[in-house]
Amino acid sequence: MTVTDPVVRPADDAPAPRRRGAGLLARTLLAAAGGVAMYFAFPGWDLAALAVLGPASLSLATRGVRFRTGLWLGLVQGLCFFLPLLSWTGIYVGSFPWYALSVAESLYVAVLGGALAVTARLRGWWLWAAALWVGQEALRGRWPLGGFPWGRLGFSQAEGPFTALAAYGGVPLVSFGVALTGTLLAAAVLASARAWRDSDDAARRAGSLRAAAVLVVGTLAVPVVGTVARWPLAGGSLTEGGPTRTVAVVQGNVPRAGLDFNEQRRAVLDNHVRETQDLAAQVARGEVAQPDLVIWPENSSDIDPYLNDDAAAAIDRAARAIGAPILVGAVVSGPGRFLSNTAIVWDPETGPGETYVKRHPVPLAEYVPARSFFRFFSDKVDLVRADFRAGSDVGTLDMAGTTVGDVICFEVAYDGLVHDTVVGGATMLVVQTNNATFGFSDESPQQLAMGRLRAVEAGRSVVMASTSGISAIIAPDGSLVRSSGLFTPATFVEDIAQRDGTTLATRLGAWPEAALTALGLGATLLVVGSGLRRRRAGSVSGSSDVGGAGDTRRGRA
Template sequence: MLHPVGGACPLAAPQGRTLGDVPRPADRPLPLLPAALLAAAGGGLSAAAFPGLGWWPLAPVGVAALVLAVAGQRPRRAALLGLLHGWAFFVPLLQWSGVYVGALPWLALATLCALFHVLLAALLPRALRAPWGLAPLAVAGTWVAVEALRARVPFGGFPWGRLAFSQADAPTLGLASLGGSPLVSFAVALSGALLALAVTTLARRGRLVQLPDVRLPSRGTGGRATRAAAAAAALAVAAMGAGALLPRPVDASEGTAQVAAVQGNTPEPGLDFNAERRAVLDNHARATLELAREVRAGRAPQPELVLWPENSSDIDPLLNPDAAAVISRAVEAVDAPTLVGAVLQGPGEGLSNAGIVWRPGTGPTERYVKQRPAPFGEYMPYRSFFRIFSDKVDLVRQDFVAGTSTSLLPMGPALVGDIICFEVLFDDLAREAVAAGADLLVVQTNSATFGTSNMAPQQLAMSRLRAVETGRSVVHVSTVGISALITPDGVAHQSTELLTSAVLQGELPLRSGLTFAVRHGLAVELFLCGVGVLLLLAARRRPRAAAVASGPPVAVDLDVPAVRA
């Protein structure tokens, strides 16, 4: 059979498409094994970006690895890769959660968090098909949306491991004043997506790998591909460096406050630290009395306010006269209002985790009660169910009851907003305190139950982000360390060692005025999430490799010489 030159060729393409639209055989996702290795490596690299190792430039590299692993994958396989990435990320990151309770709670928490990366990875292939060349924005918006979900559910959320919390030493931190942790995470994820595009563009030029959906418009010479990849890499660097262009003011618009933070230490770290709760109280009182002696001797400045950490008095000083007398003696000696972290009985059968202002000559006055008790640490949801898996649930003998409002604490020249331990993870509490008028923030925490793990430096990084986000000085004070005085630019001063007794003193700027993040932080988060959701909805459908065989045939005229069949 002869086909004349210029005649119709029996090759066909699907209706509405030409053969040029059909993905080439090389445009396939990575096979499962290399994709799995890449996804797991990305999780490990992301974990290494957080305090402990603190190699913050690895955060976007970890994002890029996951993007490359899931590109073009079907949702089920992408979800599996997300689980591997999540495990490789959260298992080392949350190692501190199993220091004294064993591997089961640690791995259960890591797996719960990893499930959110299952959702993330299942959505990323679609995000990479976003129209108008906006795939990097779609990836970043999707990442922020999944982080926002994890910050809210289940049990009120657990946002530990947000990309933003790896950036305390990075120029990216400056973005916190505009949009808090969501904007910082967005910048890191955007940088990672751009890195993935740059890597793939170069790989396609060298015919090393050709992943569907991860590409730049670089038709033509290899030089054009190189320039396109270089442009993507430059944009990735710009996304990470943009925060350096933003000012981080440290001026004292409302004067200064001479602050003392007391890290009294505990007799022994671990779950039984509060079995010696009188010793813990005595340690903090003793350190405060020593500070008072230094002040009287002229070797230390007179503090205008003194800050004790969470759990510095696990004996309720409002019910126990002996505990109250110990605190009063220390406060009278130092002659400054002192914020005492105390466990109070009530309301009802529950407990309250509170910060109480104790004044010389007056005693206990204003207080703040923790609004976000930590699930499984301060209260036990579904106790009978979780007892099936571990009897450690009964270590929480009484549930803590959540406070109901943000209470500002007047102390010397400062109006203090109190944040207690776990609460520093959440964006809204610091913003609400500052919006209500706080010109100084304090984070009272207790790391005694986590030993020498990376929990303490990871939490300190969150306080540093809150300082930039709110434009306020932050006093981060712990029973056992790490404690630090943080200026509004996010710099931690006089950081203490773990498991030591120490007193920090410094003159911190008090500031008024509200950052854009304080005024509009939630709107920024919703906008970034909306970008991700809208681009996911606008993304084109997944191309089929077998598209040539589908749909009614359409003749394609090819200018080919006559051939004999």
């Protein structure tokens, strides 16, 4: 009995799942090369065009293999990508946390590799494969413990032909554009290889060459669409699009890099006070404009100014000297036994006012779930002496008559946290961060790239303030207007338009990511369901055939 499926069938260029193809070693090396290429696409190397080779290589490597082989190939690519990308996580805490996080993130790519092997049987597999990349990023950005979305394909595209897609579908659409270009490239390679194999059959070879040509056009079309999509968007001017406010960014620097930077927390606070007073002197001399508001970074006051009169007096002196409200990044005691990573609007006349408490504290860095369990693997968890409690309110703060949308440090990587501030009325975005614990690594430029994508996504200027760098002012098109070096004091003053328009990405929110995830998941379930139906039908057919053979044998006996 022959069982056919009218919906799921091998594509023209797809080898049968059990057919021998390239050796496992060759496939493994191909997947590994794709992971390394993706790493080089990210800040630190900034070869953004190489990002497409990750999806391309994994699609080729998983072509015509079983699900479990796809798992292996995905794991290899994930490790070759995340191990170098996240090396900064182990600078001061040892190798184990770095390895553990890299392996955990790579497991998601392993599942992706298995799914790519399964969906390779579908027509138009390159589309489903690109959607699966978005689905993988959506899952690891949310689970477990709120997820860790570092290393999304979109975050490698701070500038280039895919960047503008952020304004239409957020970072997920940028990731989809990169992945789709890569999977179309893989499909074009396969079609070209088929044309080579069909060289003895003129008709088949012509068909294969036509298919390859169409796929090449498709590969080139995606970045062209991204380039064209930039035309109607906001340009690189800070001062167009609304009334302006003069904004100052203060990077006070830290006495030394490392986890113990905050052991000299008073020195860190004094650095920011001194830089702000120096700025006030420049204003008095007419060298720079009088700012309407001043942004200090995360951890600029690790001394609770609500409890410590000296810290409060120091911030007061700075605010009165500059004559403008300061957004202070402070560690605040409470509620109860917890701490709060808090942004405080400090007015020169009335003192502390509105606050924003970080909504996504970092697991194992700002709080330790199941402390005894994780202590079994590393005693470094005890460096977190008190757990931070998550806030609940959106980070929209009134400063000098404008609404600032604040996110703190790693929160810039989470789509929903940034989206909420824009929907909440933010006319500019602020990222307060502290990068002193990551030394002279690629963590700071990687985070800066996220801020640049957020500017395009929201159509807002973005101000990044870091204790030790990189601090920056980013125009709504994602271009850098000002940026600092690492571990050096710096101060910027710029006029920034306060924008109230909304991009399509802001209006759609999480829907593009949800739709693309559903597309990839649906394709996978279609193949799995079809396989189960064939297996059941084959089982019934096999039972009937065995019974008939038995009857014949008995008759012969």
